[in-house]
Amino acid sequence: MAMLSDISPKGRGDRRPPTQIELKLRRKARVSATIRYGLLTLIGLLMVYPLIWLIGASFKTNAEMFTSPSFWPNEPTVQGYIDGWKTSTPYTFGKFFLNSLWIIIPKVIGTAISCTLVAYGFARFEFPFKKFLFASVIATLLLPNVVTRIPQYLLFRDIGWLDSFLPLWVPSAMAGDAFFVFMIVQFLRAIPRDMEEAARVDGATTLQTLVYIVVPMLTPALISVCLFQFMWTMNDFLGPLIYVSSVEKYPVSLALKLSIDTTEAFAWNQILAMSVLALAPSLTVFFLAQKYFIEGISAGGVKG
Amino acid sequence: MAQLQLRSVEKTYGNGFKAVHGINLDVKEGEFMVLVGPSGCAKSTTLRMIAGLETITGGEIRIGDQVVNDLVPGKRGIAMVFQNYALYPHMKVRRNLSFGLKLKRIPKDKIEEATQEVSSILEIEQLLERLPKQLSGGQAQRVALGRALIKHPEVFLFDEPLSNLDAKLRASMRVRITDLHKRLRNEGRPATVVYVTHDQVEAMTMGDRICVMKDGHIMQVDDPATLYERPANDFVAGFIGMPEMNLVPCALSRNGGLPVLSAGSQQITVGDGLADRLKAEDGKVTLGIRPQHLSVVPAGTDGAFNGTITNLEFMGHEVNLHADVDGAAFVAVVPSEDFDNNLKRGDKVGLRPDGRRIHIFDAASGANISLS
Known part of the structure; x- marks a missing residue:
């Protein structure tokens, strides 16, 4: 029975609790990554927003176009496409x-x-x-x-x-x-x-x-x-x-x-x-x- | 198959640089000719001129009975294997092999037959459906070889084909290529080969004859044994052989008919019939003696230079002994079993050249003046 306890300690040793410094480093890395990706996403969205708005607005009615700042149409319609296609x-x-x-x-x-x-x-x-x-x-x-x-x-x-x-x-x-x-x-x-x-x-x-x-x-x-x-x-x-x-x-x-x-x-x-x-x-x-x-x-x- | 002749072939580049100085070379039908020399000796340029990839600015190149000076490469009846294989990257091995035949509008079944034959000779059947980037270096080299072989050219041209392979593979490819050459000869369709390399091992082991080049001049064309034993000048003597031949400036004089060589403050009298071979008056010469033909004797022995050991290299079966003789560096190769293990760096030894194997070169022209 003593043998069994001799076999397992390898796994136990790996699972020792992280030290204070390790925890601090991990937290730092996480915070840094969050800031970096947050910033990138924000700027990316800013760049692509006109395009998103364009696509959203193309499904709006002409009346709604300038009344709501959101890009999401209240009453989606393809009338713009139909009329536009006809010219x-x-x-x-x-x-x-x-x-x-x-x-x-x-x-x-x-x-x-x-x-x-x-x-x-x-x-x-x-x-x-x-x-x-x-x-x-x-x-x-x-x-x-x-x-x-x-x-x-x-x-x-x-x-x-x-x-x-x-x-x-x-x-x-x-x-x-x-x-x-x-x-x-x-x-x-x-x-x-x-x-x-x-x-x-x-x-x-x-x-x-x-x-x-x-x-x-x-x-x-x-x-x-x-x-x-x-x-x-x-x-x-x-x-x-x-x-x-x-x-x-x-x-x-x-x-x-x-x-x-x-x-x-x-x-x-x-x-x-x-x-x-x-x-x-x-x-x-x-x-x-x-x-x-x-x-x-x-x-x-x-x-x- | 055909013979290849170069007559006073010259190459001068647009900027006035003369790379090849009117060389003459005859490659016999079915002969394996190796062009060897240090980098920049124009061996590759010469090969490319034979191929037609480089124009010639003087002289004449003949393949068979035809002057090919103004023929495009495709019409010269040659095939070439490049250093970087130069396989067409977007074509499978099968198409790489057959591309040349397709351009010649050879019927499909003939092409298929030729592809099978060549791929079985080179053992690349299982690679036919692969792209070049899926091949290892050795496999790619075999495909490149196949692409040349399939065309049954008059002359094969090899441009340092093995220099991109590792040492082991290079040795096996060397054997493969020479075997192939022999096999074609035995099958009654001998292949004329011009093979460029800077590796003297390749040159010595593969060539029927070797053409040693330097700065756009041909130094000597001979079979490997002659090249080794009877070098025409000090350049060939130094280029062929490992380690390099000892080349030491000496003064030549006579003592009662026997030649006396003085290096620095030391003099040795050489017997062994050197006097009969010498074709020169006394004066400044270069002594050439291969490391293998220097025996290590106790200092002060007659007929030996006295020197100090500067380095000892144990190679296993032999020992390279480096010695300093009045400022001149000598290397002697001694079989391990004959080597006195008590010798160490700084010891005084005598180095006795074998008079029968000494070469004497004219100091000014470098020509061998001791050939019988």
């Missing part, structure tokens, strides 16, 4: 979403292809004036957009592209966005060349190497490029405002303004409802691609 024009909001899509799709695809080609050239090949050319591409990054608005407008007017989607996506589809070129170049620089050399030894042409070897390795960067381009285009207001004049061709960003213009008494609930819808695609795409997106913008950490 005061002959077109539904669906039409405007489609218009946005017709700009975004060619722009995103064009950007991905053209920027990859240009970046591949800069990152992997030697050619005359390469340094100067790359410097000029980067220099356009520093150029304020406003400076080129008027000459660009005149140019597109002369080509006859006004009131079409072309001015909105063609420049980007020709690697006009230096930022993306730069991003891919940086990403490519971090990828060792061995794989491309192996492909050349395997008999691949330059284009085959690009398509079969480089592009798959570039995927995270390309996803970020597409995502950025998608969100920026979706949210772009100034571009369509300048180049698109007929309501029939309005993208979502312009169409939102439409409801403000044409109604005497602003139907805020409709505007907010449509704003929520306009936000939805960007948010959805972002959360779906978040993993790759983060991989893509932390370009330096790529392993071969």
